[in-house]
Amino acid sequence: MSTSPTEPRTAPAIVITGASAGIGRALACEFAKRGWRLGLAARRLDALSALRDELHSQPGSDATQIELLQLDVDDEETVAPRLSMLFSALGTVDVVVVNAGINAFSSVGRGDLATERRILRTNLLGAIATVDAAAAFFMPQRRGHIVAIASVAAKVAVPRQAAYCASKAGLAHYMDSARIELSRHGITVGTILPGFVVTDIMPDIGKYPFAIAADVAARDMARAIIRGQRTAYIPSFPWRWAHPLLNALPTSLWRRLNR
C-alpha cells in the first residue's frame, strides 16, 4: 500500500480475522515485522493475548499498536458492531484481511448437511459479514483495501470437499462483484488463493502436494496485499498454472486419486 506524502505519518494498520492460529497468526507476525499496527480478531482471546505478548517481546517485531477483539464470525449480526470497536481502537485502518475459516471433509449424499452448513456459515456468510463491515467503515474515508483468503479450492473442484469448494468459490465470486461495486468508493479488493499451507486446519496437510509453511505463505501474501494485487495464488507455482489443468482432469482419474 503506498502512502501519499500528504497523509499523516502513523504506521499503516491491518485488521486480520482468524489471527489466533495458522495463516492469520503468521500474517500478524509478518506485518508486525514490517512495522504495521495490528487489529487481531478470533474467538480465542487467550491465543490472541499470547500472540500480542510474543510480538511485543520479539526482537525484529516493530508493531507499535496491537489491538485485540474476540469475534465469532458465525454470529453474523455481531460482526459489524464488534469490528467497528476494533476499527475505532486503531483510529485509521488501511487493510482488512478476511481470513477466519474452517475446513472438514464431507460427502455428497451422506447426510453431511450439518458439517456443510457449518462450513458455509463460517467461510461464506461470516466472510461476507466481515467484508460488509470493512466496506462500510472504508466508504466515508474513500479508501481502504479488503482482502479475502479464499483457496485454490475456489477454482478446482475437489471430491469430499464440495461444501468447502462451494464456500471458497462463493467468496471469490463475491469479492469479484464487490471489487466493481466498491471501486467507486475508492476501495480496492483482493483475493488470495492459497494451495496447501501447513496449519491445524486439516490433519496431515503437510503431506499434500506443494504444501508450504505458514510463515512462507504469509510472506508471499503480505507482498500481494501491499502491492494491492487483485488475485494471488500462493505459492504462485504451481497453482497459478496448475488449476486449469486440474479442472481438466477426467472424472475417472479423480475417482482413482480419491480412493
Ligand SMILES: NC(=O)c1ccc[n+]([C@@H]2O[C@H](COP(=O)([O-])OP(=O)(O)OC[C@H]3O[C@@H](n4cnc5c(N)ncnc54)[C@H](OP(=O)(O)O)[C@@H]3O)[C@@H](O)[C@H]2O)c1
Ligand atoms: N491451510 C491451508 O492449506 C489453506 C488453504 C487455502 C485456504 N485456507 C484458508 O485460510 C484461512 C485460514 O486457515 P488456516 O489454515 O490458518 O486455519 P487454522 O490454523 O485452523 O486457523 C483458522 C483461524 O480462523 C479462526 N476461526 C475459525 N472459525 C472462526 C469463527 N467462527 N469466528 C472467528 N474466527 C474463526 C480461528 O480462530 P479461533 O478458533 O480462535 O476463532 C483461527 O484463528 C481459512 O479461511 C482457510 O480456509 C487455508
